[in-house]
Amino acid sequence: MSKPVRVGLIGYGFMGRTHSNAYRQVGKFFDIEHTPVLQACCARSEDKIKDFADNWGWESYETDWRKLIERDDIDLIDITTPNNSHHDIAIAAAEAGKMVLCEKPLAMNTAEAVAMTDAIEKAGVANMVWFNYRRVPAITLAKQLVDEKRIGRPFHYRAQYLQDWTIAEDVPQGGATLWRLDAKVAGSGVTGDLLAHSIDSAIWLNGPITSVSAATETFIKERVHQETGEKTKVEIDDACMFLARFANGSMGTFESSRYARGRKNFNTFELNGEDGSVFFDLEDPQILQYFEYANPTTGKKVEDHITGWRRIHVTNFEHPYMDHWWVPGCTIGYEHTFTNALADFFQGLDTGKPTQPDFRAALETQKVCDAVLQSAKDKQWVEIA
C-alpha cells in the first residue's frame, strides 16, 4: 500500500533539478511503500520558481521558505539552497515536525552542525544528508568489499577531488553558483564544497579520522563581488591538502583544488590493505579497480604471473543498485546517484531502519572540515574530538 510523503523542496538550481528528477523516478524503479508527492517548491525569485514548478510538475510554489514549513500539507523539507541557509531552514523544519533532507556540507561550521543535529534528534524526525557519491554503485561495491574483509588491515587511504572552473581572475564571487567563492555564503572553499565528499566517503569506507595536518592556498586574492561590483578579498580556500590519521591506525592523504587545469569533477580514492586494494575515479564511474592478494573465504594468498589489478565493470544485477535499472552492461549516470539515495531513504521509512548518512554522520564530516581549516591556520596537527 502506498504511503504518500508530501515534499517541499527549497531551491531550483543544480541540486533542485537533480532532486526533482529523483523524486519523479524513484517510485518507478524501486519498490517502495513510501512514495513522494511533489507538493511544493520554493525560492526567492518568483518567475524562476514558477517556471521550475511547471517544468518538473511541482503542484504549487512558495517564495518564502518559512511559509513552506508552516504548511500542514508538507511532510518533508528538502534543502538545496546555499550553505549559509541550511542551519535556519533545517532547525525550523525539524521544530515543525517535518522530515528533513539537507544538501552537503551540512553547515557553515561545527557549531551550526551541532545545533542542527540536536534539533533533528530532539524532534525525532527522519533525516538524511545528500552525500550522493556513496550511491555510485562502484563506491558502494568498494564498501561491500571492505565489509567482506577483502582489504584486510588498512594501511593507506588516498583521496583527490579536483576541478578547474575558478582559474580565471575575472570569475566574480557571489551570485548563482559563484556563491561558492564567497566565504560568507559557502563557509569555506574546496574544504566544505569538495573535500566534504571525500571525507564522508573516507569515514564510511575506513572509519573515523582522529587527527589532521593541513595546508590551504588562495591563489587569487581579490575578486569582484557581484552584489557590490567592488573588488573584495577572497576568503575561501582555493586548494587544500591534508594528512590524516584514522582510528584504525591507517594514514591518509587528501588533496583538493579548483585550479587543476583539465580536471572537471575528478573524485578519486584508493584504499590499500594487507590483503587487497580498491581504487575509484569518478571520471571512469562504472569501474571499480580491485587488487586481490588474499581471499577471505578460501584463505588463499595469491601473487603469481597472472596476479594484477582487475577492472570490475559495475553494471551487473549482482552489483549494488543495478538490479533496479537496465540490463547488465548498460550503464547508469550521475543523476541515478540521487535516485538511489532517495530509494534508500524511503526504504528506511518502510523498514524503520534509518538511512545513512544522517545529520549525526554529517556532523562528523563537518568536524573534520573544521579541524582541517584550523590546522591550516595554526600550521599544526589538530586532534578531532
Ligand SMILES: NC(=O)C1=CN([C@@H]2O[C@H](COP(=O)(O)OP(=O)(O)OC[C@H]3O[C@@H](n4cnc5c(N)ncnc54)[C@H](OP(=O)(O)O)[C@@H]3O)[C@@H](O)[C@H]2O)C=CC1
Ligand atoms: N551532493 C552534491 O553532489 C552537490 C551538492 N551541492 C550542494 O547543494 C546546495 C545548493 O547548491 P546548488 O544547487 O549548486 O546551488 P544553486 O546556486 O544552483 O541554487 C541555489 C538555489 O537556492 C535558492 N535560494 C537561495 N537562497 C534562498 C533562500 N534564502 N530561500 C529560498 N531559496 C533560496 C536559489 O534561488 P533564489 O536565488 O531565487 O532564491 C536557487 O534556486 C549547496 O549546499 C551545495 O553545496 C551542490 C552541488 C552538488
Ligand SMILES: O=C1CO[C@H](CO)[C@@H](O)[C@@H]1O
Ligand atoms: O559534487 C559536487 C560537484 O561539484 C560541485 C561544485 O562545482 C560541488 O558543489 C558538488 O558537491
